[in-house]
Amino acid sequence: MQDHLYNFLLYLGDNALILGHRLSEWCGHGPVLEQDMALTNIALDLVGQSRNIFQLAAKMQGEGATEDTLAYLRDATAYKNILLVEQKNGDFAKTILRQFFYDAFNYPCYQRLMQSSNKDIAAFAEKSMKEITYHLKWSSEWVIRLGDGTEESLRRINEALEDLWPYTGEMFKYADFEIAMTESGVFPDAAGIEAEWEQEVKNIFAQAGLELPEKAWMHDGGKHGRHSEHLGYILAEMQFLQRAYPGQKW
């Protein structure tokens, strides 16, 4: 049971950390200054959320673990994030759509975590919910703008949709640690998340003039440490300093 809780915490933290890191790559490259800041604000929110979760996980693990050892000293196969969040930024449309798919999933997840039987998780979820609510609002607005924008923006978001759609199924393919958390009330009513996600996506897509693709074959494996080639590159950059100079502080 403790193992499941620990893995569940890593899963939540890894999703936030890897997506936060991806968004941070936009720093200085945003299409306009205002969106550069919006992207990096969200990156900071997500990295901050991962820190909170890793602190809980580190406390559970003991053995000298800290939020930093969990972020910087685990290899790709120990990471449990969904494959969606490690996908490359691509163009602005792809970053937006990836964010929207994640936010529309994260929102109902954290609504449930606020009701968690684990008080630490419930408190953390409540704190994060304000950020997540804004993230969803921001990415939804942009999906509508891009879909209902120019010919070029529509073409780009449709390309992004084609790329990212096969990564959406993994969110709802629950791993053993998620099932255990649902049964124990730590992550209550997980089964209802998929329908809420679909409803949200349908609603925003309708406003954006986008069509929901058919259910198709979906990638998975991230929750079990089987990642796309992208994660290795992310970790190589993120972990370089601690790998090259172990224990280095600043």
Next chain:
Amino acid sequence: MNEWPLWEIFIRSKNGLSHKHVGSLHATDEEMAMQNARDVYTRRSEGISIWVVESKHISASDPDEGESLFDPANDKVYRHPTFYNLPDELKHM
């Protein structure tokens, strides 16, 4: 991207104070202007309320007319409420 209109941003820092001009930014419409203002100007808890106004809707006085607009007030000190004798009990005036 360069064709996005410019917006002027006003932030109220706390209740009881008025909105104050903090700067300007680009956005396609008022909703985006509001979100951008939140992201650009309230990251360090600067505000509790935001106003956005498209810059083209602001009429400004012409600096060249400064003399005729403002100088005439300079020699009319009697317009300032400085000629009243205040009782000692009155504070903060």
